[in-house]
Each structure stands twice: as C-alpha cells, then as structure tokens.
Amino acid sequence: MKGALPFAKGFLYAGLEGAYTDPFLYIREKYDASSGIYGVGYDATVRIYNEGLQYLRDYIGYQYGNDALVGELRFGYREYGRWSAGGQVFYMLHGVMDMDSLWGTYSGAESVPVTPSAANPFETTAKDTVATYLVLSGNGSYAILPGLDLSAELDWIAVWNKGNVAKDLVTDLQVTLGISYSL
Secondary structure, eight states: OEEEEEETTEEEEEEEEEEEEOTTTTOBOOOBTTTTBOOOOOEEEEEEOTTSOEEEEEESSSTTOSSEEEEEEEEEEEETTTEEEEEEEEEEEEOSOOTTOBOOOOOSSSOOOOSSOSOOTTOOOSOOSOEEEEEEEEEEEEEEETTEEEEEEEEEEEEESGGGSOOOOEEEEEEEEEEEEOO
C-alpha cells in the first residue's frame, strides 16, 4: 500500500509492504547424474565484464527470495525543490531454504516446512535456525541550488542468526552522503 497527502507546502507520504514467500518458491530440481541434465532453477546469473569476469546470482522474482516473511514501513515528508525527510522500518524472518536448496522426493514421512522454516527435510545442511533482520533508517535531502541536492541516510542494521546458523547478534551502522544534479 502507498499513499500521499498534501500538507503545508509539500506532502506526507507512507508505504506499507508485507510479503510471505513459500519455502519451495524458487528452489531447484536436483541434478540427474544418469542423464547429465540439470533441473529447473529459478535464479539468474549476470555476467560482469569490468574488473575481471564475475558471475552474480540473484532471484528472478522477489528480491528476498523464498522462505521469507517480510514487513516494511516507509514514511516521510517532501517539499519539492526544497527538502525532504523520511524513515523506514524493515523486519524480515528468513528460513533455511534458499536458492541453493534442492527439491527432493517427498515420501510423506518428512514434515513439510512452513515459512520461516528451521529445517530442510530434503537435505542435510548446517543451517538450523531462522535468521531475523531489522533495519531502521532515516534519510533527508536539501536543495542548495535549483537542481543541486545534498542528501544523507543513516541505517542501523541488526541480524540475529546470520546465515541461518545460531549466532550472536550482528549489527552495522551505515552512513551515506550524496550530491546530485538534475536538469
């Protein structure tokens, strides 16, 4: 959901997103060794040529992939050509199944995982717990001349059980400063 409301010389805006992705969304079929055929995969590999050859893998669909429960709130105020200020709260629970998880044969004895999953019934992995993400952000911009803006953003990032392995809390504080010119 998104919305905006005129207020004073600008407008207030807010957006709310919620997403639930199933553990089996985007995961791949197993490699068939007898035929040498790889199963269907739902990830994309982008080839980067500058600074040596790199391959970057990412999901074709939702940016956080499968096995995720996501909530995000964005809000702020903008006065065009003058200034803006806003914030964001992001929260995600991410289960152990990811783009490297493979389909298996379900015999009926395995428990079917639900989002967010803490175990993959088809593979044995070191991943054994749900990862939790919390990001609190604040941002603003100011027009110092027509078309010339200064901007700043402050993000506090917290991750519990990073990589889906039971671990202590990991935090990071990021500051981004920018300048932009538009015609």
